[in-house]
Amino acid sequence: MKIIHTISELQSELSVLKTQGKKVGLVPTMGALHEGHASLVKRCVKENDVAVVSVFVNPTQFNDKNDLLKYPRTPEADYKLLEANGCSIVFAPSVEEMYPEPDTRQFNFAPLDSVMEGAFRPGHFNGVAQIVSKLFDAVKPHRAYFGEKDFQQLAIIREMVKQLQFNIEIIGCPIVREEDGLALSSRNARLSAEEREIALKISQTLFKSRTFAADHSVSETIHFVENEIAAEKGLRLEYFKIVDGDTLQDLKDWADTDYAVGCITVFCGEVRLIDNIKYKGI
Ligand code: PAF
Secondary structure: OEEEOOHHHHHHHHHHHHHOOOOEEEEEEOOOOOHHHHHHHHHHHHHOOEEEEEEOOOHHHOOOHHHHHHOOOOHHHHHHHHHHOOOOEEEOOOHHHHOOOOOOOOOOOOOOOOOOHHHHOOOHHHHHHHHHHHHHHHHOOOEEEEEOOOHHHHHHHHHHHHHOOOOOEEEEEOOOEOOOOOEOOHHHHHOOHHHHHHHHHHHHHHHHHHHHHOOOOHHHHHHHHHHHHHOOOOEEEEEEEEEEOOOOOEOOOHHHOOOEEEEEEEEEOOEEEEEEEEEEOO
């Protein structure tokens, strides 16, 4: 496994491999890797000749400076996990390498980016699009892999690929959960043992809501989730929405779509956790 820090070195390495006809897959990450990332890397390794994993904590997608400062950074453990999972190239650039000048590009992914994370984290998806488009330009992969835990991010990246006409296949991979149901997240490392117990209520509520939804309306299901989360003192709900999985707009009636997803963001202490669940569809 090669660890590369500059775009020029990365591109000269990849151009040799591409002229040999090798298919290149990319897994963009911000490090602090866990088994969720490992599942993306494994799939990338399986489906491509060369698996590139980028490790870069992207400052432009953090609207909260404190969140950026506290974002876990574990490069040595990350490299071990990547090596063990068959990664060929780690791309770990500096901020100066990715942003030699401020990126002033403004994307418009309306209406996908005006709801949920887009509404609560202004500028977040613009920053995601800035870095992911730069990574796509640098690597020019055949395929790129993203987790479905960041459900809205995945929809926006698909839209960005359309708008910027990247010839890249975007592959969404299922959420990986702890045995007890908690969705894996780099932010889980910031939970105390007590908070970790409390956070479990998020996925448990989503699972219960799927049973509840079978004979209740969309709005009743939303209230069910809101009440369950409100009943747990250590949690503070930021939002829970049931949306059409393609448009990300609020769903009024189950019959209005064949792809319904519930998306939740909850603060557990200071840690902001997101999760989602499918009620209808793939
Ligand atoms: O999902 C993430 O970890 C980040 O948003 C991404 C896609 C690596 C861009 O920085």
